[in-house]
Amino acid sequence: MLWLALHFPDLSLEVFERAAPALPGPGGSPLPLAVCDHRHVLLPNAPAREAGITRGMRRASAQALLPTLRLVERDPARERAALESLGHWALQFTPSVSFPQVSPAPGGSPGGADGAGRGRRTGPGQAAPPATLPAGLVLEVEPSLRLFGGSQSLLARVRAGLGLLGYRATCAIAPTASGAWLLARHHDGIEVRDPGALRRRLDALPVTLLAAAGPHLATLESIGIRRIGQLDALPRAGIARRFDPALLDEIDRARGRRPEVHAWLRAPAEFSGRLDLLARVTAVEPLLFAARRLLGELAAWLAARQAAVRRFVLNLRHEDGGSTPVEVRLADPGREIDRLFGVLRERLAGFRLPAPVETLELACTEVLPLPGDSGSLLPSAASARHSLGQLLERLQARLGRDQVRRLHLVADHRPESAWRASTLERLPAVEPDVARNRKAPTGGKGTPAGMPQAPAGVVEPGVLPRPLWLLREPLRLAERSGQPWWGTPLALLAGPERIETGWWDQSLVQRDYFIAEDAHHVLYWIYRERTATAGASPGWFMQGRFG
Amino acid sequence: MAGGMNGKAPLAHPAVWRAGQLGHGAVRALGSHHPALDAELPGHGWPLGMLTELICREAGIGELRLLVPVLRQLTNERRIVVLLGPPLLPYAPALADFGIDLDYLVVVDAPRPADRLWAIEQALRSANFGALLAWLPQAHTRPEHLRRLQSAAHGTTGPVFVFRELPAQMEPSPAPLRLLLLPQPADRLSVQILKRRGPVLGKPLSIELPRPGSALPLRQRPAEARARRPAPSRADDFLPARPGPHGALLN
Numbered sequence: 001m002l003w004l005a006l007h008f009p010d011l012s013l014e015v016f017e018r019a020a021p022a023l024p025g026p027g028g029s030p031l032p033l034a035v036c037d038h039r040h041v042l043l044p045n046a047p048a049r050e051a052g053i054t055r056g057m058r059r060a061s062a063q064a065l066l067p068t069l070r071l072v073e074r075d076p077a078r079e080r081a082a083l084e085s086l087g088h089w090a091l092q093f094t095p096s097v098s099f100p101q102v103s104p105a106p107g108g109s110p111g112g113a114d115g116a117g118r119g120r121r122t123g124p125g126q127a128a129p130p131a132t133l134p135a136g137l138v139l140e141v142e143p144s145l146r147l148f149g150g151s152q153s154l155l156a157r158v159r160a161g162l163g164l165l166g167y168r169a170t171c172a173i174a175p176t177a178s179g180a181w182l183l184a185r186h187h188d189g190i191e192v193r194d195p196g197a198l199r200r201r202l203d204a205l206p207v208t209l210l211a212a213a214g215p216h217l218a219t220l221e222s223i224g225i226r227r228i229g230q231l232d233a234l235p236r237a238g239i240a241r242r243f244d245p246a247l248l249d250e251i252d253r254a255r256g257r258r259p260e261v262h263a264w265l266r267a268p269a270e271f272s273g274r275l276d277l278l279a280r281v282t283a284v285e286p287l288l289f290a291a292r293r294l295l296g297e298l299a300a301w302l303a304a305r306q307a308a309v310r311r312f313v314l315n316l317r318h319e320d321g322g323s324t325p326v327e328v329r330l331a332d333p334g335r336e337i338d339r340l341f342g343v344l345r346e347r348l349a350g351f352r353l354p355a356p357v358e359t360l361e362l363a364c365t366e367v368l369p370l371p372g373d374s375g376s377l378l379p380s381a382a383s384a385r386h387s388l389g390q391l392l393e394r395l396q397a398r399l400g401r402d403q404v405r406r407l408h409l410v411a412d413h414r415p416e417s418a419w420r421a422s423t424l425e426r427l428p429a430v431e432p433d434v435a436r437n438r439k440a441p442t443g444g445k446g447t448p449a450g451m452p453q454a455p456a457g458v459v460e461p462g463v464l465p466r467p468l469w470l471l472r473e474p475l476r477l478a479e480r481s482g483q484p485w486w487g488t489p490l491a492l493l494a495g496p497e498r499i500e501t502g503w504w505d506q507s508l509v510q511r512d513y514f515i516a517e518d519a520h521h522v523l524y525w526i527y528r529e530r531t532a533t534a535g536a537s538p539g540w541f542m543q544g545r546f547g
Numbered sequence: 548m549a550g551g552m553n554g555k556a557p558l559a560h561p562a563v564w565r566a567g568q569l570g571h572g573a574v575r576a577l578g579s580h581h582p583a584l585d586a587e588l589p590g591h592g593w594p595l596g597m598l599t600e601l602i603c604r605e606a607g608i609g610e611l612r613l614l615v616p617v618l619r620q621l622t623n624e625r626r627i628v629v630l631l632g633p634p635l636l637p638y639a640p641a642l643a644d645f646g647i648d649l650d651y652l653v654v655v656d657a658p659r660p661a662d663r664l665w666a667i668e669q670a671l672r673s674a675n676f677g678a679l680l681a682w683l684p685q686a687h688t689r690p691e692h693l694r695r696l697q698s699a700a701h702g703t704t705g706p707v708f709v710f711r712e713l714p715a716q717m718e719p720s721p722a723p724l725r726l727l728l729l730p731q732p733a734d735r736l737s738v739q740i741l742k743r744r745g746p747v748l749g750k751p752l753s754i755e756l757p758r759p760g761s762a763l764p765l766r767q768r769p770a771e772a773r774a775r776r777p778a779p780s781r782a783d784d785f786l787p788a789r790p791g792p793h794g795a796l797l798n
Contacts, residue, residue, distance in 0.1 A: 419639035545607025
């Protein structure tokens with residue numbers, strides 16, 4: 001078994017900062033931000049560190065040193081939610097993901113998500129903090145190494161994915177989960193495969209990394225125990241009596257002498273993501289940046305569940321409590337983040353926000369099972385259809401769903417009703433082996449319902465041919481000396497064809513149709529309204545053009 | 548035979564042609580089903596991977612009927628034909644009557660000029676349609692838009708037809724094939740090749756336009772027709788209309 005441990009040292013800060021690339025501070029320079037508890041600064045961000053703010057400084061001194069510093073209270077609930085969503089994100093690499101097991105020490109030491117093991121500030125007067133999750137994950141990756149092409153390539157993918165979500169992690173690989181967790185907290189990028197090497201590495205680690213050693217650090221220091229190896233060399237009964245049995249437990253688990261128990265994470269049945277924006281957003285660009293983070297989580301969830309999404313809704317919550325849903329549909333189900341982001345970007349291009357946005361929520365409504373494609377060397381008809389589907393969904397996202405249409409025939413004698421347009425939902429089959437045999441009706445798979453085949457002569461024989469172009473509204477023609485007139489006199493070449501129908505639904509049509517030609521030899525389809533019916537007075541109208 | 552002696556001998560490389568010859572070798576083409584036109588087009592058909600400009604005064608003079616045979620061929624081969632920004636409504640019964648399969652026809656409307664140019668470029672980049680028929684917004688198309696569309700059209704697998712209005716014939720354009728279409732009597736279309744890869748064609752071609760499956764021969768010209776047309780108010784209006792020898796109009 002091989003374990004990959006991820007430690008998130010800046011989690012408290014990243015949960016606030018990840019929604020925006022760089023929060024604008026006064027004067028346009030990046031905003032210095034620091035996470036603090038009620039008395040001290042816990043974690044300053046990069047601009048704050050450059051200005052001299054350090055960890056452990058009092059709040060008042062930090063504020064005096066840098067007046068533009070913005071202090072936010074640490075939010076354990078948000079960190080917990082972020083860790084859970086990170087755990088679900090990690091499920092795309094392996095099904096065995098859990099939080100590192102940290103045995104709770106009886107003194108209530110803060111072995112939690114504030115940088116475990118560095119709890120120098122626990123004093124006797126401080127209340128025990130609520131039970132928090134350790135800021136990291138452990139993944140069992142040995143079965144996945146082959147799929148992802150080795151440990152280095154897996155690490156590269158993990159780091160890239162975390163960068164996309166807005167987090168930074170230090171990673172370590174070791175044969176035991178607790179050992180990997182200790183190594184990850186010590187240094188980034190350690191890889192140990194063999195238990196003997198693990199022992200040597202662990203021996204060299206400082207005892208401050210052990211969660212259970214928190215309250216006893218002063219004592220350990222005074223007896224000269226600085227390394228885990230030195231602690232391990234002491235008599236075990238003495239440690240248990242004098243300090244804490246949990247210490248021994250932790251070391252044994254790290255060395256592999258004791259089995260570890262994990263509570264495996266499961267991907268949730270439905271995806272819902274939420275991102276709080278630190279600053280109110282009024283433009284679309286920062287919104288897209290934040291939405292990309294959420295789409296990264298969605299893509300990971302889809303990969304973990306081997307599914308693809310067809311429709312998702314991005315809900316923009318405003319500060320007054322209202323929300324604006326933005327619905328995005330895909331022509332073909334998909335789960336690659338670039339494609340989802342491309343469609344969302346086209347959908348939001350030119351979108352006007354009704355109010356400043358405070359929070360983004362992403363809900364995924366239509367999910368279909370879709371196993372991954374196996375690679376292919378040659379471009380296939382399936383990939384051709386894929387790219388055409390993406391073109392149509394991009395067009396629909398930007399122009400509007402109803403602007404991309406297909407045409408259908410309708411069995412009606414009235415010319416303007418003999419057809420209809422419908423929004424394009426799905427592309428027709430492109431592969432040649434789909435059973436729609438045109439040459440001979442095999443009687444097996446017939447045509448889709450309601451769609452007649454196109455034999456020669458859909459128009460019944462004996463009536464005039466129909467024009468290729470129809471005017472949106474019939475155009476009234478002037479009449480001169482008894483002849484219809486449109487720029488030049490129109491000569492009637494064929495007709496009349498009398499269409500008199502539609503008495504059942506209030507749009508009665510009583511017309512004589514002709515094919516007419518003007519002096520420039522353009523053919524028109526015109527009709528003469530016979531009597532004054534509702535909405536039409538007698539006279540000549542043009543309805544179509546041949547050509 | 549030594550090619551140098553006789554200027555008419557074919558050159559060694561297919562992508563090189565003499566000014567007096569049609570540049571056939573460099574162009575992949577799809578036959579237009581009009582033999583007189585194919586004879587004068589480089590590659591013997593509508594070129595693929597580049598823009599073909601069709602200039603006409605207004606919609607409906609016959610430009611779509613010119614393309615109907617190739618659209619019929621493409622939709623029957625299950626390749627998708629995209630109509631982008633048509634000026635009027637494409638009438639489905641007529642299209643079906645010509646044998647075009649409506650399942651493979653997609654109509655995209657983009658009223659704003661900027662959106663339409665964007666949509667055309669996106670369609671060209673996706674490059675897997677059977678044919679693209681795009682109506683350019685007249686007032687907003689500048690030469691640099693056309694250059695961009697022409698370079699985006701490289702690599703398309705189907706012909707790209709760009710419809711423009713009459714003033715465009717005076718403007719320069721990077722499209723390698725430009726045709727001016729004018730209507731002619733008796734279902735014919737005058738096609739004048741303004742620009743092609745080859746020698747200038749002096750006189751326009753007269754192409755016969757296809758008729759739908761149910762087409763009836765049109766009558767002769769106006770003088771006769773005026774004599775026959777029904778006057779506005781006559782007792783005939785109240786008789787039931789039927790096909791057949793009703794004034795011998797439908798034969």
